[in-house]
Amino acid sequence: MPEALGTPYHAPMGSDCLFCRIAAGEIPATIVRETDTTLAFRDLAPKAPVHVLVIPKEHYADVATLGQGDPKLAGDLLATAAAVAEDEGLLGDGFRLMFNTGTYGGQEVFHVHAHLLGGAPLGPMLARNVA
Numbered sequence: 001m002p003e004a005l006g007t008p009y010h011a012p013m014g015s016d017c018l019f020c021r022i023a024a025g026e027i028p029a030t031i032v033r034e035t036d037t038t039l040a041f042r043d044l045a046p047k048a049p050v051h052v053l054v055i056p057k058e059h060y061a062d063v064a065t066l067g068q069g070d071p072k073l074a075g076d077l078l079a080t081a082a083a084v085a086e087d088e089g090l091l092g093d094g095f096r097l098m099f100n101t102g103t104y105g106g107q108e109v110f111h112v113h114a115h116l117l118g119g120a121p122l123g124p125m126l127a128r129n130v131a
Helices: 018-023 063-069 071-087
Strands: 031-034 038-042 050-056 095-099 114-118
Touching (some): 018 038, 018 050, 038 071
Antiparallel strands (some): 038 050
């Protein structure tokens, strides 16, 4: 987890954060749902027929920092993801909701975001076994 001066990174909105800039309307995105605290938009490089990113508008580096720092906002994020899954018609056949956290977890943008994936069978959870 990225840290600044020994504490997990948390800030209102960072001018250099891609997702903060999307939330601020500075960078265009195909928004599918917005609440007072969250934003859901289509991924530019989808890995499934439905691939939506769900973010809190407030900057938290990862899901662990969000969960510890603002459990209510974490709940808002999950509620938005569930509403998008319903809107996209994914409740019947199922979907995957995934948070990549940290370098080993494959996180590329250090603003917490959930990947909502569905619309087709997604296959195994991991591409390879780790021994």
